Each structure stands twice: as C-alpha cells, then as structure tokens.
Amino acid sequence: xxxxxxxxxxxxxxxxxxxxxxxxxxxxxxxxxxxxxxxxxxxxxxxxxxxxxxxxxxxxxxxxxxxxxxxxxxxxxxxxxxxxxxxxxxxxxxxxxxxxxxxxxxxxxxxxxxxxxxxxxxxxxxxxxxxxxxxxxxxxxxxxxxxxxxxxxxxxxxxxxxxxxxxxxxxxxxxxxxxxxxxxxxxxxxxxxxxxxxxxxxxxxxxxxxxxxxxxxxxxxxxxxxxxxxxxxxxxxxxxxxxxxxxxxxxxxxxxxxxxxxxxxxxxxxxxxxxxxxxxxxxxxxxxxxxxxxxxxxxxxxxxxxxxxxxxxxxxxxxxxxxxxxxxxxxxxxxxxxxxxxxxxxxxxxxxxxxxxxx
Amino acid sequence: xxxxxxxxxxxxxxxxxxxxxxxxxxxxxxxxxxxxxxxxxxxxxxxxxxxxxxxxxxxxxxxxxxxxxxxxxxxxxxxxxxxxxxxxxxxxxxxxxxxxxxxxxxxxxxxxxxxxxxxxxxxxxxxxxxxxxxxxxxxxxxxxxxxxxxxxxxxxxxxxxxxxxxxxxxxxxxxxxxxxxxxxxxxxxxxxxxxxxxxxxxxxxxxxxxxxxxxxxxxxxxxxxxxxxxxxxxxxxxxxxxxxxxxx
Numbered sequence: 001x002x003x004x005x006x007x008x009x010x011x012x013x014x015x016x017x018x019x020x021x022x023x024x025x026x027x028x029x030x031x032x033x034x035x036x037x038x039x040x041x042x043x044x045x046x047x048x049x050x051x052x053x054x055x056x057x058x059x060x061x062x063x064x065x066x067x068x069x070x071x072x073x074x075x076x077x078x079x080x081x082x083x084x085x086x087x088x089x090x091x092x093x094x095x096x097x098x099x100x101x102x103x104x105x106x107x108x109x110x111x112x113x114x115x116x117x118x119x120x121x122x123x124x125x126x127x128x129x130x131x132x133x134x135x136x137x138x139x140x141x142x143x144x145x146x147x148x149x150x151x152x153x154x155x156x157x158x159x160x161x162x163x164x165x166x167x168x169x170x171x172x173x174x175x176x177x178x179x180x181x182x183x184x185x186x187x188x189x190x191x192x193x194x195x196x197x198x199x200x201x202x203x204x205x206x207x208x209x210x211x212x213x214x215x216x217x218x219x220x221x222x223x224x225x226x227x228x229x230x231x232x233x234x235x236x237x238x239x240x241x242x243x244x245x246x247x248x249x250x251x252x253x254x255x256x257x258x259x260x261x262x263x264x265x266x267x268x269x270x271x272x273x274x275x276x277x278x279x280x281x282x283x284x285x286x287x288x289x290x291x292x293x294x295x296x297x298x299x300x301x302x303x304x305x306x307x308x309x310x311x312x313x314x315x316x317x318x319x320x321x322x323x324x325x326x327x328x329x330x331x332x333x334x335x336x337x338x339x340x341x342x343x344x345x346x347x348x349x350x351x352x353x354x355x356x357x358x359x
Numbered sequence: 360x361x362x363x364x365x366x367x368x369x370x371x372x373x374x375x376x377x378x379x380x381x382x383x384x385x386x387x388x389x390x391x392x393x394x395x396x397x398x399x400x401x402x403x404x405x406x407x408x409x410x411x412x413x414x415x416x417x418x419x420x421x422x423x424x425x426x427x428x429x430x431x432x433x434x435x436x437x438x439x440x441x442x443x444x445x446x447x448x449x450x451x452x453x454x455x456x457x458x459x460x461x462x463x464x465x466x467x468x469x470x471x472x473x474x475x476x477x478x479x480x481x482x483x484x485x486x487x488x489x490x491x492x493x494x495x496x497x498x499x500x501x502x503x504x505x506x507x508x509x510x511x512x513x514x515x516x517x518x519x520x521x522x523x524x525x526x527x528x529x530x531x532x533x534x535x536x537x538x539x540x541x542x543x544x545x546x547x548x549x550x551x552x553x554x555x556x557x558x559x560x561x562x563x564x565x566x567x568x569x570x571x572x573x574x575x576x577x578x579x580x581x582x583x584x585x586x587x588x589x590x591x592x593x594x595x596x597x598x599x600x601x602x603x604x605x606x607x
Contacts (some may be wrong), residue, residue: 158560258415263466263518264436273465277456322567355456 006007035267055331062185065322069160076326081316085332088152088307094144095351097135098155104131105162113354127168148226152307154336160233160298161307165291173280174242177271179246190242196237202297205232210304229301237294244286281355288348292341309333364391365424366522366553367412372421381407382418385575388567391521396553396564396585399574400600401436406511409524410575414443419564426521442470445515450528451507453499459486459510460495463517471575478517485513489543505536509543516547525556559604565589573597 007088028034059074061079078085085096108128115121136159139145151159178190197205209232214223252275260270280287302311313329316322367389374382389395397405410416410549411423414430416435423430425440454462465480469475473481479596489509491502499507508528515523518570525544529537541563548554548567558564564571564585571579571588573596581588592598 024581127593253450255450255452256445257450259454261415262413262444262446263514264438264470265466266438269469273469278454281456282584309595332477 008115015019030297040294048268054094054228061195073328073331077328079113081329084153084316085309085312086154088116088156088312090146090151090152090155091144091150094138094146097138097143097146100359101132101135102158104128104135113350123207126217129163132162149224154309154311156226156301156306157295157298157308157310159305160230160290160301161295163230164294164298165235167230168237170239171234171238172244172274175238176249178243178324179242180249194239194242197236198243201235202233203276203300203303206300206304223302226306229304229306233298233301237290240290241287244283244290245279247283247286249275251282252278284348284352284355288344292344295341295344296337365389366391366393366426369408369411369423370422370424372408372411372418374404374416374418374420381577382411385421385579387579388573389553392551392552393569394548394567395556395569395570395572397555397557397574398559398561398564399599402555402560403574404577405493405574406526409446409526409555409557412522412524413446414442415446425487427554428501430535438470442518443521445518445520445522446524446526447508447515447528448530451504451509451511451531453511453514455499458496458498458504459491459525460498460586462510464501466514467517482513482517482578485516486510488516488546489513503536504532505539505560508532508536512540512543512547520552522553522555525554525558527557527559529560531557538598561589561604573600 027037041272054072056072058070060068060070060072060074061078064075065076065078068076083095085093089100090098108124114122131288132141134143135147136151136155137148171288175190175194175266176184179194181187181190206229210225213228213231217223256278258272259268260274299308299310301308302314308317310333313333315328317326365388367387369385369387372382372385373380381445383407385404387408397408399405408415408490411418412425412430414432417432427445428436428440431434449542453459453466457465459480463485464475464478468475469480483492483495483546486495489512491506491509491513493505494502494506494510499510502510528544529540532540537560541560544554544556544563545567553565556563556568568585570582571585572579573594574586575596580590581590581594583593588597589601
C-alpha cells in the first residue's frame with residue numbers, strides 16, 4: 001500500500017511575473033486585442049495633446065484681458081470671478097464663515113472613521129448641522145444675519161446637497177422599514193409616498209415646492225424660497241434612499257431576524273443593532289450612487305431662481321466686460337463637479353473597507 | 360410527574376401554513392431539567408414544534424405554557440418568554456458585523472440591562488466554557504463552523520435561559536466538527552438545564568436524552584426512554600425510520 005508524504009510548497013514560476021509578461025497578457029494577447037490596443041492608443045494620441053495644449057501649455061493664467069496673446073484657455077476669467085462662483089452674493093467680509101464650515105466638514109468626515117466612541121459620534125452628528133447652519137446663516141451669537149437670497153455659487157450647491165443627503169437619510173430608512181411593516185396602514189402610506197415621488201421628475205417637485213407649498217400656508221407667512229427647495233429635494237431623495245435601503249434589508253438572511261428575536265431583542269433593538277448595520281453596509285455603493293446623482297441634480301434649483309455654481313457661471317457670462325468666456329466657465333464647473341463626485345465615491349470605498357468583517 | 364416542576368406544556372397545539380396542516384394535536388409536557396430529543400423525517404414538523412415554543416412560529420389552536428406563563432401573541436409576553444428560552448440554530452445565525460464578544464454581550468446589555476463590564480465578564484466565562492475564549496475578538500466569518508456553533512451556544516447561555524432549544528445544531532457542520540459541538544451539549548446536559556434538541560445524532564440521544572420523541576407528518580408517533588426507543592420500537596413507522604438511518 002502506498003504511503004503519501006506531505007509535499008513542499010514551491011514558488012510560482014518566474015515566467016508568470018514582470019512588466020513584459022503583464023503587457024503581453026493584458027494588452028497584446030492575440031492579434032484582435034493588439035489591434036484594439038493600438039486603436040485605443042491612437043485615439044488617446046488624437047485627444048490628449050491638443051487638450052493639454054489648450055488647458056495648460058497655451059493657457060493664460062494671469063494679467064488682464066487686453067494682454068491675452070495665447071490661443072489657449074483664458075483662466076484669468078475664472079480667477080477674476082472665482083469668489084462669485086464659490087460664494088455667490090455672500091458678503092465678501094464674511095467669507096470666512098462658509099470657509100470655516102468647509103474646514104469643520106472636512107475634519108468631521110476625516111476623523112469619523114477613527115473615532116470609536118459611539119456617544120461622541122452621535123453628539124457630533126447632532127451638533128454638526130446646527131453649527132453649520134449658525135455659521136452660514138448667522139443671527140446667533142452676535143453673527144451678522146445673511147439672508148438666503150445672498151447664498152449662491154458652490155456654497156449653495158453644497159448646502160443643498162448636504163441638507164438633501166443628511167435629512168433624507170433617516171427619512172428614507174424609516175420609509176423602507178415602513179414599507180416592510182406588518183401594519184397595513186403604515187405600509188400603504190409608505191408605498192404610496194415612495195411610488196408617487198419616484199413617478200414624478202425632480203423638476204416637478206421643485207415647482208410644486210415653490211408654487212404649491214405656499215398655498216397651504218396663510219398669506220402672512222413668507223416661506224423662505226431655499227427652505228422650500230430643500231424640503232422638496234429632501235422628500236424626493238428620501239423616496240430613492242428608501243428603495244436602496246429596502247434592497248439591503250431584503251438581502252439580510254431570515255436567520256438574522258430570528259436570532260435577534262430569539263435573544264429577546266425588540267423590533268427597534270433588532271433593527272438598530274442587527275439588521276440595519278448589515279443592510280446599510282451592503283447598500284453603501286448604491287447609497288453613494290444615489291447621493292452622487294442628487295449632488296448633480298441640485299443644479300435644477302436654478303429653475304426656481306436660486307443661483308448655484310452653474311447658474312453663477314451662466315450669470316457671469318452675461319457680464320458685458322467678460323463676454324465669450326463660456327467654455328472656460330463650463331470646463332471649470334465640470335471640473336468642480338467631477339472632483340466632488342469622485343471624492344464621494346472614493347470616500348464610500350474607504351468606508352466599505354472599514355466595515356468589511358470578512359477578512 | 361407532579362413532584363417536579365413542569366417547564367413546558369403543549370396542549371392540543373395545531374398549526375397550519377395556509378391550508379397545509381403542519382402540526383396536529385401536539386401534546387407534550389417537559390419537566391424542569393429534562394432532556395428531550397426529537398427526531399423524524401424532514402417535513403415532519405419537529406423544527407416547527409420547537410420554533411413555536413419561542414414564538415418564532417405562531418400556532419392557531421391549542422395552548423403552550425412556558426415556565427408557568429401562557430404563550431400568547433402579545434409583545435411583552437413573547438419577549439418575557441424569549442428571555443428565558445435560548446435557541447441554537449442549524450446555521451448558527453451569528454451576527455457577522457459584530458465580533459464574537461459583541462455577539463455575546465448585546466442581548467444581556469440591552470434586553471436584561473446587565474452593566475457592560477459584568478456582561479463582558481459573563482461572556483468571557485461562557486466562551487471559556489465552550490473552549491473558545493481565545494477567539495473573542497475575531498469576527499464570526501473568521502471561525503470554523505464548529506467554532507461558530509459553539510459561540511452560538513455561548514451566546515444563548517449569556518441570557519441565562521431556563522430552557523435551551525437546539526434546532527439541528529450539527530447538521531450544517533463538516534463531519535470533523537460535529538463532536539466538538541456535541542461535547543459542549545453533553546456538558547450542558549449534565550448541568551441540569553432543560554433541553555429540547557431536534558437532531559439525528561442517535562449517539563447523542565442515547566447518551567443524554569431522558570426521552571426520545573419520534574414525529575412524522577405533524578404528529579407525535581411515539582415517545583419513550585432512549586433504551587426502549589431504539590431497542591424496542593413499537594410503531595412500524597419508527598421501525599422503518601430507524602432501519603433507514605442506522606443501516607448505512
């Protein structure tokens with residue numbers, strides 16, 4: 001009878017490593033793929049050099065309009081109008097306030113992953129919106145009040161997106177739980193709300209919020225235009241969040257609900273400690289996708305007369321001293337949107353990694 | 360029977376899934392400290408029976424009393440009963456987003472309001488008992504099936520249950536890991552906790568059970584002490600069943 005001995009582990013053969021191997025394996029494995037690779041490189045060759053020439057090498061970065069000699073991008077327009085793009089009509093002497101809010105936000109997001117204490121987190125989440133509101137709006141602690149009609153530019157875009165995201169999140173979760181509820185009335189109301197909102201374009205909701213909503217209030221109350229838009233956007237986003245969270249809830253095995261119940265946990269305890277943490281974790285990519293699309297949709301507030309960053313660019317283009325700078329303006333806006341959306345998706349990946357417990 | 364305290368009583372319990380009659384007039388009385396093994400072919404209603412005992416399944420007719428409390432469809436009563444009944448599942452059902460220790464500490468701190476420090480101390484004690492204390496800070500998915508099931512048993516013990524229900528605790532395990540889980544269960548049985556175990560581990564049944572129950576098609580067909588159950592089965596159905604599971 002044969003007797004088997006344990007075999008030694010050997011290193012992988014060296015032919016399966018190195019740059020040349022990688023190139024051959026990935027770019028030139030056969031004729032068809034090699035042709036595709038070469039065609040791809042050709043298109044990059046056509047597109048990249050002229051773009052770089054226009055954007056960087058031939059661009060004008062300083063000086064006045066009269067001194068422009070180059071053919072490339074005239075970034076002096078952006079530099080000249082930068083404050084308006086970022087702050088809208090916010091008083092220049094008070095720009096430090098939105099700046100401080102930005103700083104707090106960055107610290108908040110950056111440190112959140114590293115703080116373990118749940119109580120500190122909850123206090124931070126609850127006080128953060130209040131601090132930001134007081135700083136930007138003023139009227140408390142001796143800060144000068146700045147009316148919402150003066151808010152604009154990137155600052156307004158970020159405010160609308162942040163409020164939409166933060167406020168819609170808990171509402172969406174409650175709607176998702178309601179949709180799965182055993183109570184028929186709660187369930188019907190939630191389904192009705194979600195399906196109604198999802199069946200209507202955001203533009204319609206913004207018009208309704210700005211025109212129809214005031215009809216429900218008595219004449220004397222002048223309901224802030226921005227607040228109306230925020231309510232509309234929050235409700236809109238909540239319906240989408242609800243559906244994303246529902247997807248996550250359905251992915252949780254029945255055994256998790258049963259284990260929570262069998263240990264004596266009540267409905268809310270089971271949801272908060274067992275089901276939602278897992279459901280939300282699975283939902284992170286879709287949630288962030290939904291937040292990114294909300295961020296881009298915020299630009300629709302321009303149709304009810306709010307001046308977000310895109311509206312500010314359009315507005316400055318009609319300045320008679322600065323005519324014909326549309327391209328630079330829109331490229332700049334595109335860049336800003338891309339940087340922010342890309343950062344959001346990177347941030348979501350880092351959270352996913354942190355929550356991953358299947359090492 | 361009267362001199363010993365009655366822990367569980369099921370009286371004429373009937374249950375339907377839609378039109379399908381799953382449990383038919385189940386009558387069962389279990390005394391404090393008794394160990395009962397339920398076996399039977401799949402679909403015979405044995406899991407459903409023990410899932411009724413902690414209200415994971417509702418029943419439509421009959422009465423169940425757990426430790427003197429009648430089990431009715433009322434949130435408070437159900438939670439009161441669940442806090443005395445631990446359940447170990449076939450697929451462990453550990454919470455994958457929490458570490459082993461947090462899995463054990465959660466219910467005591469939130470349901471039984473035990474201070475966290477004390478809950479951790481208890482948790483470590485029970486982890487020690489199922490011989491897995493060195494894995495306390497790992498996540499469930501980093502453990503083997505046998506280790507996970509032992510954690511699940513420790514998680515139940517942390518709520519100090521009067522009754523432990525086991526729903527096929529070893530049938531999802533690799534053969535090599537069955538015995539480490541059974542060893543823990545035998546130890547538990549020796550300590551006098553009331554135990555109902557749905558299992559096909561006949562060796563376990565012979566070793567610890569005070570009574571073995573055979574179910575088929577939603578009914579209790581036969582119950583007896585393990586010795587008579589295996590050596591002298593009365594019904595043809597049980598004879599056939601034993602022949603099939605013992606023949607291989």
